[in-house]
Amino acid sequence: MQPLIVIGQPGDKRTGGIQQARRRLGLPPALVVPYAQLLQGNSLQQLLAEQGWPPPHPAAGPEAAGSAPGSPAALLRLESPGGSFAVERAIIALGAPDAEDSDDSLHPHAHRADPRPLSVKTARQLRELPGVLHHPSQWFRGYCRLLARLAREARTILPQARWVNDPAEVAAMTDKRRAQQLLGAAGVPVPRPLGSGAQLEDYASLREAMLQQRMHRVFIKLACGSAASGVMAYQVHPATGAEVAVTTVGVEHYITRPPVYYNSGKLRQYTDPATIRGIIDWICRHGAYAEQWIPKSSSGGKAFDIRQLVVMGEACHAVARVSSSPITNLHLRSERMTPGEAGLSAETQARVRGTAEQALAAFPGSAIAGVDVLVAAGSQRTYVADINPFGDLLYGVEYGGLGTYEWEMQALTVKERYL
Numbered sequence: 001m002q003p004l005i006v007i008g009q010p011g012d013k014r015t016g017g018i019q020q021a022r023r024r025l026g027l028p029p030a031l032v033v034p035y036a037q038l039l040q041g042n043s044l045q046q047l048l049a050e051q052g053w054p055p056p057h058p059a060a061g062p063e064a065a066g067s068a069p070g071s072p073a074a075l076l077r078l079e080s081p082g083g084s085f086a087v088e089r090a091i092i093a094l095g096a097p098d099a100e101d102s103d104d105s106l107h108p109h110a111h112r113a114d115p116r117p118l119s120v121k122t123a124r125q126l127r128e129l130p131g132v133l134h135h136p137s138q139w140f141r142g143y144c145r146l147l148a149r150l151a152r153e154a155r156t157i158l159p160q161a162r163w164v165n166d167p168a169e170v171a172a173m174t175d176k177r178r179a180q181q182l183l184g185a186a187g188v189p190v191p192r193p194l195g196s197g198a199q200l201e202d203y204a205s206l207r208e209a210m211l212q213q214r215m216h217r218v219f220i221k222l223a224c225g226s227a228a229s230g231v232m233a234y235q236v237h238p239a240t241g242a243e244v245a246v247t248t249v250g251v252e253h254y255i256t257r258p259p260v261y262y263n264s265g266k267l268r269q270y271t272d273p274a275t276i277r278g279i280i281d282w283i284c285r286h287g288a289y290a291e292q293w294i295p296k297s298s299s300g301g302k303a304f305d306i307r308q309l310v311v312m313g314e315a316c317h318a319v320a321r322v323s324s325s326p327i328t329n330l331h332l333r334s335e336r337m338t339p340g341e342a343g344l345s346a347e348t349q350a351r352v353r354g355t356a357e358q359a360l361a362a363f364p365g366s367a368i369a370g371v372d373v374l375v376a377a378g379s380q381r382t383y384v385a386d387i388n389p390f391g392d393l394l395y396g397v398e399y400g401g402l403g404t405y406e407w408e409m410q411a412l413t414v415k416e417r418y419l
Helices: 013-024 035-039 044-050 085-094 120-124 136-157 167-174 176-185 203-213 273-285 346-361 404-414
Strands: 004-008 031-034 075-078 217-222 231-236 243-252 260-270 288-292 302-311 314-323 335-337 368-375 382-388
Touching: 004 013, 004 035, 013 404, 031 035, 031 044, 035 044, 035 085, 035 136, 044 136, 075 136, 085 120, 085 136, 136 167, 167 176, 176 288, 176 382, 203 217, 203 273, 203 288, 217 273, 231 273, 243 273, 260 273, 273 288, 302 346, 302 404, 314 346, 314 404, 346 368, 346 382
Parallel strands: 004 031, 004 075
Antiparallel strands: 217 231, 217 288, 231 243, 243 260, 302 314, 302 368, 314 335, 368 382
């Protein structure tokens, strides 16, 4: 059995869920390497050595602990870096133009400059403001640099280790532009992209692309956003030109400085063209992906989609996210149902599972992902709207009598040879 090393936030719901699952299964606890300490300049080797890794060879003395040569094989698991403003701020600083580490090799759009970049010093002085999206594109650049650094260090000190999800593929999944491109290239059904993959620069270019492709209703997504952050369901009436936008993005206007955009934590509807333009321009500056708005199947008059977990190539836990709005994320007070309770037939549920498995197969270096699958109203065709390397935090959902983390830990133990 290979030891598990988790890079995450100690004590949060994710690492806590993993440790609880391992206890229940009689497995040794995972070693948790804190993002915060990595971002303070500590090396992966140093932080592992502090936890007694690697264990000394039976024939070696205590001084052998922490040495890289001959280190036993281990599984490396990346967890979400979210949930801590100190970590968020440090990642933004790592993405600064004057940051010491400038390895952008894992950034899918490294050539595109971030708008109004913050220096390391300025980024480290950011104050936590509820919901404020400080600098999404610079955060993503910093996150890609952190992933590249972890991949380098692991190759050096843990040459036999294997990643549960490869850092390069985590970066690709986190960027919706790159993820949907890879899914489409692999033959996975995805909503038709707006702009044929071209960069959406602003509101004007988005409207022009909508006109050319005859799309009157689109979903606009912040390329590196998560949990519906920076997502907008946008429609233009083809006859009157009236605009309606539903989004989690709120905006505060000021007289002497630029507006501040924030994640309001609830859905807002806008009809004022100037406000809509400002929000879309802001999303586009930080990297936008837009796609055809496919009407979802409904249950009781409410639209839903399916969050389908896939582990080691097998679709397992699933939950229908049911909402009276077009944006169905669970934290926005959407209802939870099983796919059957939402009205999906056994045949359609099988198609959802197959589509999700096909999506993860497009990332051959990754073993776990939550896949958001749309079931189109009427035709019941399935489409992948998103793939999330950290999409397994599903409360109260069981498969085979096990929760998500128990299922994953069991699968990694039984099928580890396939990684």
